[in-house]
Each structure stands twice: as structure tokens, then as C-alpha cells.
Amino acid sequence: xxxxxxxxxxxxxxxxxxxxxxxxxxxxxxxxxxxxxxxxxxxxxxxxxxxxxxxxxxxxxxxxxxxxxxxxxxxxxxxxxxxxxxxxxxxxxxxxxxxxxxxxxxxxxxxxxxxxxxxxxxxxxxxxxxxxxxxxxxxxxxxxxxxxxxxxxxxxxxxxxxxxxxxxxxxxxxxxxxxxxxxxxxxxxxxxxxxxxxxxxxxxxxxxxxxxxxxxxxxxxxxxxxxxxxxxxxxxxxxxxxxxxxxxxxxxxxxxxxxxxxxxxxxxxxxxxxxxxxxxxxxxxxxxxxxxxxxxxxxxxxxxxx
Amino acid sequence: xxxxxxxxxxxxxxxxxxxxxxxxxxxxxxxxxxxxxxxxxxxxxxxxxxxxxxxxxxxxxxxxxxxxxxxxxxxxxxxxxxxxxxxxxxxxxxxxxxxxxxxxxxxxxxxxxxxxxxxxxxxxxxxxxxxxxxxxxxxxxxxxxxxxxxxxxxxxxxxxxxxxxxxxxxxxxxxxxxxxxxxxxxxxxxxxxxxxxxxxxxxxxxxxxxxxxxxxxxxxxxxxxxxxxxxxxxxxxxxxxxxxxxxxxxxxxxxxxxxxxxxxxxxxxxxxxxxxxxxxxxxxxxxxxxxxxxxxxxxxxxxxxxxxxxxxxxxxxxxxxxxxxxxxxxxxxxxxxxxxxxxxxxxxxxxxxxxxxxxxxxxxxxxxxxxxxxxxxxxxxxxxxxxxxxxxxxxxxxxxxxxxxxxxxxxxxxxxxxxxxxxxxxxxxxxxxxxxxxxxxxxxxxxxxxxxxxxxxxxxxxxxxxxxxxxxxxxxxxxxxxxxxxxxxxxxxxxxxxxxxxxxxxxxxxxxxxxxxxxxxxxxxxxxxxxxxxxxxxx
Numbered sequence: 001x002x003x004x005x006x007x008x009x010x011x012x013x014x015x016x017x018x019x020x021x022x023x024x025x026x027x028x029x030x031x032x033x034x035x036x037x038x039x040x041x042x043x044x045x046x047x048x049x050x051x052x053x054x055x056x057x058x059x060x061x062x063x064x065x066x067x068x069x070x071x072x073x074x075x076x077x078x079x080x081x082x083x084x085x086x087x088x089x090x091x092x093x094x095x096x097x098x099x100x101x102x103x104x105x106x107x108x109x110x111x112x113x114x115x116x117x118x119x120x121x122x123x124x125x126x127x128x129x130x131x132x133x134x135x136x137x138x139x140x141x142x143x144x145x146x147x148x149x150x151x152x153x154x155x156x157x158x159x160x161x162x163x164x165x166x167x168x169x170x171x172x173x174x175x176x177x178x179x180x181x182x183x184x185x186x187x188x189x190x191x192x193x194x195x196x197x198x199x200x201x202x203x204x205x206x207x208x209x210x211x212x213x214x215x216x217x218x219x220x221x222x223x224x225x226x227x228x229x230x231x232x233x234x235x236x237x238x239x240x241x242x243x244x245x246x247x248x249x250x251x252x253x254x255x256x257x258x259x260x261x262x263x264x265x266x267x268x269x270x271x272x273x274x275x276x277x278x279x280x281x282x283x284x285x286x287x288x289x290x291x292x293x294x295x296x297x298x299x300x301x302x303x304x305x306x
Numbered sequence: 307x308x309x310x311x312x313x314x315x316x317x318x319x320x321x322x323x324x325x326x327x328x329x330x331x332x333x334x335x336x337x338x339x340x341x342x343x344x345x346x347x348x349x350x351x352x353x354x355x356x357x358x359x360x361x362x363x364x365x366x367x368x369x370x371x372x373x374x375x376x377x378x379x380x381x382x383x384x385x386x387x388x389x390x391x392x393x394x395x396x397x398x399x400x401x402x403x404x405x406x407x408x409x410x411x412x413x414x415x416x417x418x419x420x421x422x423x424x425x426x427x428x429x430x431x432x433x434x435x436x437x438x439x440x441x442x443x444x445x446x447x448x449x450x451x452x453x454x455x456x457x458x459x460x461x462x463x464x465x466x467x468x469x470x471x472x473x474x475x476x477x478x479x480x481x482x483x484x485x486x487x488x489x490x491x492x493x494x495x496x497x498x499x500x501x502x503x504x505x506x507x508x509x510x511x512x513x514x515x516x517x518x519x520x521x522x523x524x525x526x527x528x529x530x531x532x533x534x535x536x537x538x539x540x541x542x543x544x545x546x547x548x549x550x551x552x553x554x555x556x557x558x559x560x561x562x563x564x565x566x567x568x569x570x571x572x573x574x575x576x577x578x579x580x581x582x583x584x585x586x587x588x589x590x591x592x593x594x595x596x597x598x599x600x601x602x603x604x605x606x607x608x609x610x611x612x613x614x615x616x617x618x619x620x621x622x623x624x625x626x627x628x629x630x631x632x633x634x635x636x637x638x639x640x641x642x643x644x645x646x647x648x649x650x651x652x653x654x655x656x657x658x659x660x661x662x663x664x665x666x667x668x669x670x671x672x673x674x675x676x677x678x679x680x681x682x683x684x685x686x687x688x689x690x691x692x693x694x695x696x697x698x699x700x701x702x703x704x705x706x707x708x709x710x711x712x713x714x715x716x717x718x719x720x721x722x723x724x725x726x727x728x729x730x731x732x733x734x735x736x737x738x739x740x741x742x743x744x745x746x747x748x749x750x751x752x753x754x755x756x757x758x759x760x761x762x763x764x765x766x767x768x769x770x771x772x773x774x775x776x777x778x779x780x781x782x783x784x785x786x787x788x789x790x791x792x793x794x795x796x797x798x799x800x801x802x803x804x805x806x807x808x809x810x811x812x813x814x815x816x817x818x819x820x821x822x823x824x825x826x827x828x829x830x831x832x833x834x835x836x837x838x839x840x841x842x843x844x845x
Contacts, residue, residue, distance in 0.1 A: 035499065163443055
């Protein structure tokens with residue numbers, strides 16, 4: 001078991017990073033979509049009231065000269081949501097903000113605790129060890145409260161219950177048990193084994209540690225392993241859904257990179273099969289042509305090219 | 307008030323009654339209109355009951371969608387739906403929206419933070435079937451069941467539990483047409499999921515693979531536009547007759563001679579109107595002509611098919627049709643050698659041409675080579691230029707502004723129309739919320755033109771309800787019918803919706819409410835106009 005715990009620790013960390021990276025890479029490498037920006041776009045200089053460069057006559061010239069976008073706003077806005085769940089706080093009427101905030105902070109602090117504990121293995125200063133213990137206890141309290149209240153809310157709120165699948169409950173219970181286990185290591189005075197265990201993982205040497213610590217890290221490592229394949233990934237996804245979709249207002253200029261990408265994508269063959277579609281034609285061809293039988297009475301079908 | 311919460315799997319079941327019928331007591335109150343005085347809710351007619359699957363809410367948006375007649379037909383519908391869904395998830399068949407679709411299907415945390423943003427959900431008294439996430443959850447459960455390993459392996463544990471049959475598809479189609487695609491919900495999502503665009507993806511699947519779409523949008527919309535020239539059926543010859551009539555009528559009414567310049571090569575601006583303006587609100591294109599001529603703008607219109615009708619209904623349901631229309635329109639502008647193309651007061655077409663078109667038109671047709679713009683910034687530019695003298699006192703009546711979602715929330719064009727109103731309409735006031743947080747008129751995404759069966763009743767009673775309440779609240783101190791009031795809606799589809807809404811609720815008689823565009827207000831306040839341009843009796 002102890003040897004397994006050493007290898008599973010490394011396996012879960014690798015899965016967490018490689019799995020998440022590959023998942024995000026897959027999303028990142030999807031084709032360039034049609035513009036789908038939604039205002040207010042945070043990097044726009046007219047963000048305060050939701051304005052855009054399209055408010056200007058002949059805006060293409062303004063874009064050509066260079067817009068005064070404030071790109072750091074993209075990061076700040078995402079961070080505001082990640083750290084404070086602003087939108088949930090402002091708009092959610094089902095009482096999810098406070099428990100969600102507790103749960104999210106529980107997770108952030110939990111990662112902080114793990115990092116501090118790893119540092120403590122290398123530099124076992126009293127202050128560092130004490131600080132990491134505080135982090136661990138706080139993470140446990142926040143996480144247990146947050147996940148427990150969220151479970152209750154999802155059970156007792158009719159509006160939430162019908163949308164919540166058994167898998168969603170599994171995800172919440174996994175977090176609840178993980179945080180309970182974290183808290184237990186402190187409640188049952190097993191926390192002194194944490195550094196011992198982490199040291200064994202780093203040195204690849206198995207050691208005997210308390211069962212509380214084994215359970216705690218088993219659950220944490222399962223969480224890491226499971227993360228890329230789960231809805232927990234909604235956290236990093238925000239960068240794409242917001243920055244790369246909802247705030248993507250980049251204009252196509254002839255010959256720029258975007259223009260060239262789009263020209264390639266228009267060469268993709270499509271196989272839509274409705275009566276007005278032309279299966280097997282490229283997007284450029286299908287946009288340029290109507291079906292042969294529709295051309296008789298068709299003034300609008302003068303040959304054009306993309 | 308009863309909130310109906312039909313389980314997701316009801317969409318696939320044989321039902322005797324609708325999943326969530328509309329009932330008057332469920333709907334929200336409207337300021338100044340007692341529910342008992344409202345036009346009563348017509349029950350679903352026997353002819354609808356006998357001919358359609360009416361089991362969603364007793365209303366039918368797809369008047370051309372008849373139940374299959376045989377088991378083979380039923381199976382074929384399901385087969386095509388799954389084939390279309392597979393294409394929706396394919397990077398080449400759906401490069402246009404794949405990233406939005408996939409992130410939406412996989413990462414919604416079902417927190418329902420978006421729900422209260424939806425005017426349909428709120429207006430209906432929070433009926434579950436109108437919640438922005440309801441239709442998408444059904445789509446997601448089908449996706450899980452047929453297209454994910456975990457769904458195939460774990461079934462209902464991961465929510466892969468909606469049965470798929472023709473009824474599921476038909477009701478999902480109806481559900482996709484209970485969303486205005488205004489995207490207000492997406493603004494509020496803490497994860498950035500866009501339930502508006504996901505609803506559109508359902509429509510795309512149905513239209514591009516099965517040819518299922520409301521007749522007014524595809525068959526009598528995009529198809530007619532691309533084959534005849536305009537969704538109104540207006541041919542180039544008929545257009546000329548209309549233009550001549552408008553020129554004569556404008557002269558009679560205003561004493562101003564206008565002449566629509568047609569196919570003028572090398573003009574600065576190609577102006578493309580929604581052809582519905584020529585047919586239903588010709589004072590709008592006439593006002594553009596008066597304003598542009600007075601400002602000394604070198605402009606033209608086109609009589610080329612598709613070039614005189616800016617509509618692009620593909621924006622709501624079909625990327626193929628959207629691409630065809632923007633390409634044709636851009637080519638017409640290029641051939642005329644104009645410096646830029648300006649879209650008249652029409653929200654969806656402005657977005658389709660300027661924003662969606664920006665990633666369809668490349669190379670010589672890219673935005674950098676042929677600018678495509680909304681008319682609203684140009685109005686403000688004309689005012690600022692000082693070329694025309696305006697007298698705001700001519701607009702001395704209460705005015706409120708409706709923000710068309712496509713131009714405001716979807717394009718960020720917020721201030722030009724407000725700047726103009728500040729300058730020419732002394733008694734204008736905002737409705738609340740406004741700007742990028744506005745509510746849709748209830749006619750967005752094609753609802754304005756969908757007049758089949760009993761769908762207009764649903765639109766007037768449910769999807770436009772919040773908007774009417776907003777309008778009346780904007781005038782709450784002046785509801786007295788002795789005071790004429792003007793709702794400025796610079797968008798054809800919004801105007802169409804508001805026209806029907808005012809008629810349904812008898813707003814002219816009760817409140818002396820009328821509606822129109824921004825350009826009419828500008829012309830009305832021109833010093834050179836001898837007579838008022840806005841004629842209250844006509845509305």
C-alpha cells in the first residue's frame with residue numbers, strides 16, 4: 001500500500017498536468033470560430049459602458065491604426081470570477097454563491113497547503129510547518145462547509161435538483177470526503193505524518209504513515225487524476241470561453257494571420273445534407289453556389305468567389 | 307401561479323396534454339394593463355391539435371413540421387438527427403461554432419445563474435421549459451448518451467438519460483424556437499457558457515441536416531432571398547416601382563424631392579435596407595434619402611438581387627445560408643466600387659454582415675478591403691458635421707429608446723444613438739435596463755416574422771411581455787393617452803414585434819404609444835422640414 005501511495009502520487013500529478021494540458025490543447029486547437037463577442041468586452045477602451053470600436057464611422061481605419069485595448073483587463077476579469085465568483089454573487093438566486101466561494105477557496109488553500117508542505121519537506125522551518133498546518137485546517141473547514149451546503153442545496157432546491165446528475169453529486173461528495181479527510185488528519189493528530197509521507201513521495205521511499213494521511217492523500221490524488229476528465233475543468237476553461245470566444249473581437253484584415261486561417265478553413269469539405277446544402281462541397285464552394293436546380297430563377301447566383 | 311417542471315424525458319413521451327401550457331395567471335403583470343382586460347388566451351385549436359405535435363406548451367412555431375406518417379419516417383428523422391449531431395461535433399462541418407458548442411456541452415456547472423437574465427423565463431412566470439438551460443440540458447443528455455464514452459458506459463449516472471425519438475426532436479425544435487438568441491444569459495454565466503448560441507446550434511443541426519426550420523426563416527426567408535432577391539418576394543422590377551412610389555409620396559407629404567440613386571458606381575456608401583422597410587415602413591428609407599441628401603453624402607442603393615435586402619436569416623439557424631448572403635452582398639458592394647457598405651436600421655443583418663461576415667469574407671472581401679458598418683454611428687457623424695440644422699423642439703414629445711440586441715449587446719454600438727437622441731429629442735428617457743443589458747423585444751431570432759398558427763399569441767403573451775412592461779414603465783408618469791409617445795426602435799424586426807405588440811395590447815388607444823426608427827426622428831427635427839415628418843395617425 002505504501003509503495004502504491006508513492007507511485008500513485010506521481011501518477012496523479014502527471015495525469016493532472018498532462019491530462020489538463022492535452023484537454024486544453026484540444027480546445028485551443030479547435031478551428032477559429034465565427035466572431036461571437038458579447039459586450040461589454042473587457043479589453044475594449046469603451047468597456048465602462050459596453051461600447052466597441054464599431055461605434056466609430058469607418059472603424060476599419062481605426063483598427064488599422066491600432067486599438068487601445070487594455071489586455072490586462074481580460075486577466076483581471078477572469079481572476080475576479082475565479083477568486084470572488086462575481087457573477088454568481090450578483091445574479092444567482094439559488095443561494096449558491098457563499099457555499100461555492102467556500103468550496104473554491106477551500107480548493108485554492110488546499111493547493112497552497114500542499115505546496116507549503118512540500119517546501120517544508122526541504123526546509124523544515126517551524127514557521128513554514130505551522131503556516132502549512134493553518135492552511136490545511138482552513139482548507140478542510142472551507143471545503144467541508146462549501147461542499148456540504150452545495151450538496152444540501154442541490155438536494156432540496158427543486159430548481160437545481162432536476163439538473164443535477166448522479167455524477168454531479170459524486171463530484172461534490174468526492175470533494176466533501178477529500179476535505180473531511182484533510183480535516184481529520186488534523187483533528188486526529190495525524191498531521192505530523194504528512195511531511196513524512198510527502199518526503200517519501202519525493203524520495204521514492206515508502207514509509208509507514210497514519211491511515212488518516214493515507215485516506216487523505218488517496219482522495220486528493222484521485223481528485224488530481226480525475227480532474228482533467230471531469231467538470232472540475234470548468235475553472236481553466238474560462239480563459240477560452242471568455243478571452244477566446246466572448247471577448248474575441250479581432251477584425252479580419254486582408255493578409256493577416258486570421259485571414260489566412262479563415263481561407264484554409266473555408267476549404268474544409270462539409271457534408272451537411274439538407275435540401276439546400278451541397279454535401280461534399282467545401283465551405284467556399286457552398287457559399288458561392290446554390291444547388292443546380294435552384295439556379296433557373298436565380299438572379300442572386302452570379303458567380304462569386306470567396 | 308403554478309410553475310410547471312416537466313422532467314426532461316417528457317420530451318420523448320406520448321402525452322395527452324402539453325408539458326407546460328401557458329396560463330394567464332402564470333404570466334407577469336404589465337404596468338397599466340389589467341390581466342382581465344387583456345386579449346384572452348386562445349386555446350390550442352383542434353386543427354393544430356390534429357396536425358402538429360403541440361405538446362410543448364400548446365403553441366407551434368414550426369408550422370411546416372408535421373408528424374411522421376410511418377415507422378420508417380420516424381426512424382429516418384432520428385437517423386438524420388444523429389448524423390447531424392455528429393457533424394455538429396466535427397471540426398470541418400462545424401468549424402464556425404465548434405469551440406462554443408463543445409465548451410458549452412462539457413463544462414456547464416448547472417448553477418442556473420443565467421436564468422434570471424432571460425425575459426422569456428421571467429415573463430412566463432419562471433416556467434421551467436423556458437429556462438435558458440432546459441433545452442440545452444436535453445441536448446446535452448442526448449450528446450452524453452450517443453457521443454461520449456462515459457455516457458455509453460455509465461448511462462443515467464452521467465445524465466445520459468433522455469430517450470431519443472421523433473417527438474424528442476420535434477419538441478427540441480420547438481424549444482429551440484422559444485429562445486430569442488439575445489444572449490443576455492451568456493453575459494451572466496460564471497463559466498462563459500453561451501446558452502443562446504447553443505440554442506442556435508440546435509437550429510443549425512435541424513436546418514442544415516434535416517431542412518427543418520420555420521417556413522418564414524428558411525423556405526420563405528433565406529431561400530426566397532437567394533433565389534428571387536428578397537425574402538419579401540420583392541423582385542428588382544417591383545423594387546423600382548416601390549422606389550418610385552416612395553419618391554412621389556414623400557414629395558406629396560413633405561414637398562421634398564428625393565431620388566434613390568441606384569447602382570451608382572464609385573459612391574462612398576452603398577446603403578442596404580431591410581426590404582421589409584420598403585414594404586411596411588417606407589417612411590424609413592425615405593427618411594434616409596432625405597437625411598443623406600441633406601448631408602451631401604455620395605450614396606447609392608443596389609437593385610441587384612440580395613443587394614437591396616440586407617436580411618440574413620442564416621444568422622438564426624444556418625451557417626450555409628448566412629455565408630451565401632454575406633458573400634453576395636459584399637460582392638455587390640465590391641462591384642460597385644463603393645468605399646463602404648452601410649446597413650440600414652436592422653439589427654440582425656448589421657450583425658450578420660459586420661460581425662459574422664467578418665470571418666466568412668476573406669482576402670479582397672475582408673473587412674479591411676470593404677468596410678461594413680451600422681447606420682447609427684453615421685447618424686451621429688452627420689449630426690456632428692453640422693451639415694444639417696436640427697430643431698429639437700420639433701421632437702417635443704416623450705421618447706424612449708429600445709436597444710436592438712444584435713447591434714448593442716452583440717456589437718457594442720451603444721452611444722451613437724444616445725448621442726443623437728440627446729441632441730434632437732429633449733424628452734427622451736432610457737428604459738431600464740438598457741444598453742448592453744437591455745431586454746430583447748421578444749421578436750429576436752426570427753420570432754418577429756413568424757406569423758404561422760398560434761405562435762404570434764405566444765410571442766405577444768410571453769416573449770414580448772417583459773419588453774412591453776419596460777416600455778410602459780419608461781413612460782409611467784405620462785401614460786395618459788392625451789400625450790403622444792414614441793418608442794424609438796432602430797431595427798426592422800424590433801419594429802415588427804412592437805407593432806404587433808401594440809396592436810395586441812391596444813397600446814395606441816390606451817396609451818397613445820407609437821413606434822418608429824431613429825432616422826425618422828432626425829428628419830422630423832430638421833429645420834428645413836416644413837411639416838412634421840412623423841405622422842401620428844399613420845401608426
